[in-house]
Amino acid sequence: MMSNEMTIPFHRPLIGAEEITSVTECLRSGWLTTGQRAVAFEKKFAEYIGARYAIAVNSCTAAMHLALAALGITRGDEVITTPYTFVATCEAIQYLGAKPVFVDIDPQTLNMNPDLLPQALSERTRAIVPVHLAGHPVDMPAIMTFARTHNLKVMDDAAHALEAEINDDEMKNGHSASGTGKIGKIGDATSFSFYATKNLTTGEGGMVTCADADLAAHIRRLSLHGLSRDAWKRYTSTGTWYYEVLEQGYKYNLTDIAAALGLAQLTKVQAMWQRRAEIVAHYNAAFADMPELEIPTVKPGIQHAWHLYILRLQLYRLTIDRNEFVDEMYRRGINCSVHFIPLHLMPHYHKTYGLHPGDFPIAERQYARVLSLPLYPALTDDEVKRIITTVQQVISTHARQRKVSYAIRETAPI
Numbered sequence: 150m151m152s153n154e155m156t157i158p159f160h161r162p163l164i165g166a167e168e169i170t171s172v173t174e175c176l177r178s179g180w181l182t183t184g185q186r187a188v189a190f191e192k193k194f195a196e197y198i199g200a201r202y203a204i205a206v207n208s209c210t211a212a213m214h215l216a217l218a219a220l221g222i223t224r225g226d227e228v229i230t231t232p233y234t235f236v237a238t239c240e241a242i243q244y245l246g247a248k249p250v251f252v253d254i255d256p257q258t259l260n261m262n263p264d265l266l267p268q269a270l271s272e273r274t275r276a277i278v279p280v281h282l283a284g285h286p287v288d289m290p291a292i293m294t295f296a297r298t299h300n301l302k303v304m305d306d307a308a309h310a311l312e313a314e315i316n317d318d319e320m321k322n323g324h325s326a327s328g329t330g331k332i333g334k335i336g337d338a339t340s341f342s343f344y345a346t347k348n349l350t351t352g353e354g355g356m357v358t359c360a361d362a363d364l365a366a367h368i369r370r371l372s373l374h375g376l377s378r379d380a381w382k383r384y385t386s387t388g389t390w391y392y393e394v395l396e397q398g399y400k401y402n403l404t405d406i407a408a409a410l411g412l413a414q415l416t417k418v419q420a421m422w423q424r425r426a427e428i429v430a431h432y433n434a435a436f437a438d439m440p441e442l443e444i445p446t447v448k449p450g451i452q453h454a455w456h457l458y459i460l461r462l463q464l465y466r467l468t469i470d471r472n473e474f475v476d477e478m479y480r481r482g483i484n485c486s487v488h489f490i491p492l493h494l495m496p497h498y499h500k501t502y503g504l505h506p507g508d509f510p511i512a513e514r515q516y517a518r519v520l521s522l523p524l525y526p527a528l529t530d531d532e533v534k535r536i537i538t539t540v541q542q543v544i545s546t547h548a549r550q551r552k553v554s555y556a557i558r559e560t561a562p563i
C-alpha cells in the first residue's frame with residue numbers, strides 16, 4: 150500500500166446532519182423505546198414499498214423468525230431455501246424447529262434456481278424462503294407459481310433488496326402476475342435488514358412487510374412478548390397499564406432511537422441507490438472487457454438494488470485464487486469481502502443435516518470465484534478510481550499468459 154493512502158473500508162455508512170438531528174430530537178424527547186417514531190417509520194416504509202403493512206423489528210433475523218412463525222411454520226416442517234446466503238436466513242427456519250432444505254442456485258444471478266424446487270418438495274414442505282442475493286430479485290414469478298400450486302407460503306429475504314423490483318411486463322413469462330412488482334409486495338411476507346452495512350441503516354434493525362391484516366397483527370404481537378395490541382403505549386400519557394399476554398412472544402421491537410435514524414435514511418434512499426448505481430456503472434465499464442473478470446448479471450426487466458457488487462474471477466486465466474486475490478487487494482489498501490460461504494460447507498450443517506462438500510456444486514463453484522468490492526454512497530470518486538485501478542493492477546500482475554497491462558490503461562472519467 151502507498152504510505153499516504155488510507156485503506157478503503159468495505160463499508161462506511163452515509164450519516165449526515167439529518168440523521169444526527171433526527172436521533173438527537175429523539176434523545177431529547179424523553180421517549181427512547183418503541184413509540185411514535187417507530188410507528189412513523191413503519192408508515193413511511195410501507196408507503197415507500199407500496200405494501201399494506203410494515204412491522205418494525207430489531208433485525209432482519211427477527212423479521213424472518215416472526216414472519217415464519219406467524220405463517221404457521223412449526224416443528225417438523227420443511228422449508229426450502231438456498232445454501233448461498235448468510236446464516237441468518239437459515240437460522241430463522243431452525244428457531245422454529247423446522248428443517249431447511251436447500252436447492253442449488255442459478256449460476257448467473259446466484260439466486261435460488263426455481264427449476265430445482267420440485268426435487269426439494271416433500272409432504273412436509275410448508276414454505277419457501279428465497280433470498281434476493283446482492284439485490285438482484287429472485288425469480289419470484291416462478292417461485293410464487295410453484296408455491297401456489299403446492300400450497301406453500303413464501304417468505305422472501307430482502308435483506309439486500311430494499312430498492313429491487315420485478316417489472317410487470319418483461320418478467321411475466323407465463324407466470325402469475327402476482328409474482329411481479331416491488332420486492333416487499335410479492336411474497337406472503339418479506340423481511341428487510343437495516344444492519345450497519347445495508348442500503349438503509351438503523352445500526353441494527355429490520356422490517357416485515359405483508360398484505361394480510363391478521364398476519365401483520367400476529368407478527369406485531371409476537372414482536373413484543375405476545376402482548377395485546379398497542380401494549381407499547383402503556384407508558385404513554387394516554388396509555389393504560391393493563392395488558393394481556395395472548396401467546397408466547399419475543400423481544401424484537403425496534404427502538405425509537407433506531408427508527409429516528411431510519412426515518413432520516415428513508416428520505417435519502419433514492420439518492421443513495423443512484424450513487425451506488427453510478428459506481429456500478431464505472432465498475433462495469435472498467436471490468437466488462439477484461440477476460441479475467443465477470444461482472445454481475447442483471448436480468449432484463451428487473452431493478453437491481455445494488456447492495457453488493459459481486460465480481461467473479463475467471464480463475465483459469467489467473468495464477469492466483471480468490472483468497473489470494475482478496476489478500477492482494479487488502480495489501481494494496483482495498484478491503485473486499487466474500488458473499489457467501491455456502492451453508493452446507495459449515496460444520497454445523499454437516500453435523501445437523503449430514504450435508505457435504507459437493508452437495509450443491511453450483512453454489513460451491515461460484516463461491517470459489519466471487520469477491521465483493523466496496524459499494525456505498527460514501528465512496529468518493531477518487532476512491533472508486535483507486536478501487537478500479539487496484540483490481541486492474543492485481544489482474545495484470547497475475548494474469549496467465551497475457552501481455553496487456555491494465556495498470557496503464559485509463560479508467561473511464563468519473
Ligand SMILES: Cc1ncc(COP(=O)(O)O)c(C=O)c1O
Pocket residue numbers: 207208209210211234235237238280306308309341342343344354355
Ligand atoms: C441475506 C441476509 N439475510 C439476512 C441477514 C440478517 O440481517 P440482520 O443482521 O438484520 O438480522 C443478512 C445480514 O447480513 C443477510 O445478508
